[in-house]
Amino acid sequence: MYLSRLTPDTTAHAFRRDHCDLHQMHRTIMSGFPDTTAGTPARTHHAVLWRLDPARTGFTLYVQSRTRPSWDHLDGYLSRPAEVRDLSPLLDALQPGQSFAFRLMGNPTKRLRLEDQGDPDRVSRRDNRYPILKPEAQITWLIKQGAKHGFAIPADTGDRPDVAVTSFPRLTGLQSGQRLNKLTVSPVRYDGHLIITDRDAFIEAVANGVGPAKSYGCGLLSLAPPHRN
Structure with missing residues (x-):
């Protein structure tokens, strides 16, 4: 499992659009994962979960997934590079x-x-x-x-x-x-x-x-x- 920490640029038009529309936010997050050909929905296949937390200035977007994502295409969306962490050591120790x-x-x-x-x-x-x-x-x-x-x-x-x-x-x-x-x-x-x-x-x-x-x-x-x- 992987946990991504993303810092959206609150001045970016795409983030403002997503912040007002749950489905658009879902689409943006799923753009970090490869398409699937099986009948299972992509979110379920990649076990994608997310949460948008208010921060001291702006927001922090956490995305958890079974598949390691790629956020390179979100350069204009993020105010700083994405951080991706492997959660396997934490889960194995539970x-x-x-x-x-x-x-x-x-x-x-x-x-x-x-x-x-x-x-x-x-x-x-x-x-x-x-x-x-x-x-x-x-x-x-x-x-x-x-x-x-x-x-x-x-x-x-x-x-x-x-x-x-x-x-x-x-x-x-x-x-x-x-x-x-x-x-x-x-x-x-x-x-x-x-x-x-x-x-x-x-x-x-x-x-x-x-x-x-x-x-x-x-x-x-x-x-x-x-x-x-």
Whole structure:
């Protein structure tokens, strides 16, 4: 696995376009990877995840992938050369019981089932994904994700989950095809600590992402040494 650290030039027209349109940002990021001929979508094939973090001045764009990318074509897009790091040593050293500080831009959602209120014998259903808006419920969503993906959120000194949530403005974009589809993502950033409970499940979560909207800036789980009080 590889982690790219990119510093966009905020004055560049292409970045301003991408910053306003999730699908355009997705296209720019995928331009760093070779096309695929198999039926698997390119993002899935290369296991691409990304996150745009606000920085002190501008933004930092993190891109994680199974395939080593090439960013040479983004000279006018970036304000400094891209940095690419091999994550294999970190992943190989992961073990159950280890604690890390983490950051995750998540898209906490729930599915609501809509039922036709007409004839009860002809109930038409379709699943719909809706954003989870209450901070407590957003943390509950993360804890459930951890149970599936091999990590747990420990308690802090106040016996609360050791994680903070920060809501970001809703992100939108237009996906072209036979018709234009509007994309909408309600991102929430999680910053806190986690403990690995299942090594294999956790490595899969790091590699493949956590939660929905992985093509659109969500799901990338970043690790750092735990903070000491």
